[in-house]
Each structure stands twice: as C-alpha cells, then as structure tokens.
Amino acid sequence: MSVIDISDKLQRHTSNKYKTRLATAIKQIVIHHSATRPISVSGQADAEAFARYHVIELGWPGIGYHYVIGKDGTVLKTNPNSVSSYHAGKANATSLGVCLVGVFDIKEPPQEQWEAALRLTRELMGAYGIPVERVIGHREVPAAKSCPGNRFDMDKFRRCLT
Ligand SMILES: [Zn+2]
Secondary structure, eight states, X not given: XXXXXXXXXXXXXXXXXXXXXXXXXXXXXXXXXXXXXXXXXXXXXXXXXXXXXXXXXXXXSSOSOSEEEOTTOOEEEOSOTTXXXXXXXXXXXGEEEEEESSOOSSXXXXXXXXXXXXXXXXXXXXXXXXXXXXXXXXXXXXXXXXXXXXXXXXXXXXXXXX
16 A cells, blocks of 8 residues: 655654654554644644654654544555654554544544544554554553544454454
C-alpha cells in the first residue's frame, strides 16, 4: 500500500528525543482518532498541526503518532516505528500509534479512511507478527477517554482484519 513519509517535515523538539527500541518490542497496535475536525483532505496539514501541538504546547520530542490517516484514506508516516513515542500511556513502549483524523463519537469514520486503516493495520500485523487481539483502541489500553470514538467499533474493526 502507498504510505507517504512526512516524518522529516514535521516539527521536532530541539533537544528532547524519543527513546528507540528494537522491532521485537512492538507487540500491539493502538488506534486513535484525533478528536479534531479535519483541516485537510489528505491529513497532512492535520499531522503538521498535531506535531506543532505535541512539541510546542506539550513539550514532547515530536508528534505522538506513528501514522496519521486523512479523511480520504491517505496514509501518512509520521514517526519511525523504532521510536517509542507518546500516544497511549503505559502502552507506548510496546505499541504503534495509528491516528485517524476526525471525531468519531457521533459519526463513524468515512469508508475510505476506515478501509485505509484496515489495510495499514493488516500490513503492520504481518510485519511485526501482531495477533488481531493486540489491535486495540486507545480506550482499551485503557484510557479515560472514548478514543478512537464511541462510534468507532473496535470489535467490528478486528472482525474486518481476519
Ligand atoms: Zn487516542
């Protein structure tokens, strides 16, 4: 599948750096929504905004997610998978973070975006030997939020992966 790598174009902290890890440390995939309304079709301007927010406002080393998926299904690579970035609390060290741009508490994701998330997740499951039960929503980490949204059905997502 086509993935556009914009990781070098995103805001990074001038001194703080994410820890790196071996591929064998990656055991799960955590799905997020951005909980923001899309400002771009491909998601690129959204990813740039998340990176600025994470670095400038939160002081993180870089954007929290490894992948950002735009509302049209464009898949953007935003961090090397080898970094243990911040997106899922205690699951950070063992997971990859995939963020779909949008708010899915009231409405489900658009079909193209949902399908792109399935394709990317299948590819990552294959690359890292991750079983379907280790594909989880942020709220299942667990976390005190609805992420990836009350209308993002994680059971359906997992069924679609198999
Ligand atoms: Zn989340």
